[in-house]
Amino acid sequence: MVRASAVSSSWRHFVIMNGLSKQLCIRMFPEVASIAHVIEVYDRIEPLQIRYEASMEWSCLERENRVYAFLARGFTSFMRKDCILESIVASSTDNYPQEAIHNTLQPGDRIDQRASYWSSEGAVDPTVPETLVYKLTANLCVITEIHIHPFQAYFQFGFPIYSAKAVRFRLGHLKPTYEFENDIKNVTSPALRFINENVVWTYTSPSFPMAHESRLQKFKLPEPALCIGGYLQIELLDRVQKQEMDEKYYICVCHVQVVGRPLSPAYDVDIIDPKGKCTLKYYPDAEHCCSPIKSEGEASSSPSRFRSFTASIRGWEQMILNTLLGGGVVVGDDDDEDSDDDGIVGVV
Template sequence: MENGSDLLEWLGPDASIIVFIYLEHPADLVRATAVSRSWRQFVIANGLSKSLCTKLCPEVSYFSGIKEITPPGTVQLDESNSTTEWRNHERDHKIYTYINSFLVSTEGATSCISYCIGASSTDHFPEESIENTLKPTEEADWGSSYWSSVGEVDPAVPESLMYMLNYDLAFVDEIMIRPLQEIFEIRDYIYSSKFVRFKLGHSKLPITPAVFNLQQSHQIADENYVWTYISPQYPMEEKNVLQSFKLPRPVLCIGAVVKVELLGRVLKHDFDDLFYICICDVQVRGRTLLPLLAADFSETVHGHGGGVLLKYNPMGYVESDQNWRPN
């Protein structure tokens, strides 16, 4: 500007806010903070990184607050209210800028399922249990390795598979599923579903690695979970390949629970005239926010409390309960 005057001063705070909210890419906001000290202070003081993050990743609105972790022996400084307020603004800016960085790249995504929680039904237990979907190949030592639903007369009866991820806070980019194929002389059978849908969230009840039995449906009932994201339905192909279902954007899974809903049955088996769904491989690909960020459910366990806290670890300090899940 003429005479070196600042654009923010020329526009005024209200008009400047309107201009800045049109920045829709996290990189643009980062560049804005590098223009000048006044621009950086304006972005931080007005919480623009958090506003953009909430817009691009609505799941962050589930956090009721931030719990900052400090290493043992840290001396708490006697600060003025204004100094403390500014420090909190800077902390929030760092946190949400970090989260925003996961929204612009999917590099580093890995398979991140820790264990199975349960299945809505199982035909032959334990030979056809959900645990078989985590084996890397279709063939195990004892034969085909897969999960099978029970047979149903009605092809509209859905099925569900539920998994716990390795991290209580992770961005999920895609989920991969391979339906079972059985080859016979007369015909080949592909036990796919018509559609698939995904739910991400956390449990209201204690969860531990499942002791598998035939009564798993209560473990995965929706009323026992808080779903912070529900995907659209995706069509599943009748092919024995690892099919990729990429989410519309990277989704923040708060609580490590992923539910795979298999909607609509395709195959009616000749020997009993019942419809089945059989899956031999499930992968959830995502990225952890550790060691900087984690989730704290201590105020929400068993369905009580006000909300989930976002745990912030500025020095990469790892608490013993950093990977805490409701248990």
């Protein structure tokens, strides 16, 4: 659709007026529907231009079309990458800082001849869950897999593996700054309380069984998930291994990876209300891997030849709208019936 609109002014007008680039993004990731505003941020000073009111409205539609078209391309031009920026907090830690969550960012189970892992506190009840919270490398990330390596205590008798029975994942964002900026000055509780009170989880995966094995276990999401806000929670469900020393159950993890694609530096988001409505910021000057879309000035040297087919392509338009928007969408005047039998049987 975008490529066709680059060589035909009538197609371009049709795509922009119907917001097809945004609708495509929403079809790919329904979370995009939470985007309330779109802005472009340049690293240069733009000259002041005086425009008519009607052209300002068209300019906004053009901007949205351009931004969402690049966003859709970013979704499909996928590059596997570890998306964890830093560890935030664990629900409990047995021995801090020796067994803290930051150890899970290092591959392997040893650093400088010492064991490297996170350990929960012990629990008599094996059903007590644990959580690990991480900040992702960007506020806008497409996540496909999470990898977790349970820790095997090679220094204990029998080499026990402290895995969980199952694991579940959540993605989310902080509440808008104005929601907690005044209260944060008075917060004396640990980071866990802050996360519990100020992070909104907008995506929850199904639970996945975890093998009682010391290896990097890969948990692939049913569908790629778009994280708007940049926070990940790993929920470790049910304990398997009891420590012989104190007869309590523990969960230990030596490494975590989050596989996906950060959409920075080309894109960023600002959360503007507690329900997750946000402003999408696009940085055209930023280096990103989206191929540039032809501008109108780069269109075919004879765009007028396409205009003569305006009546005959109405069937194409309706078919594509039905495909992208799920059917039931009618565009055009009631007198379009004359063009129903133009012999167009499909779109390649």
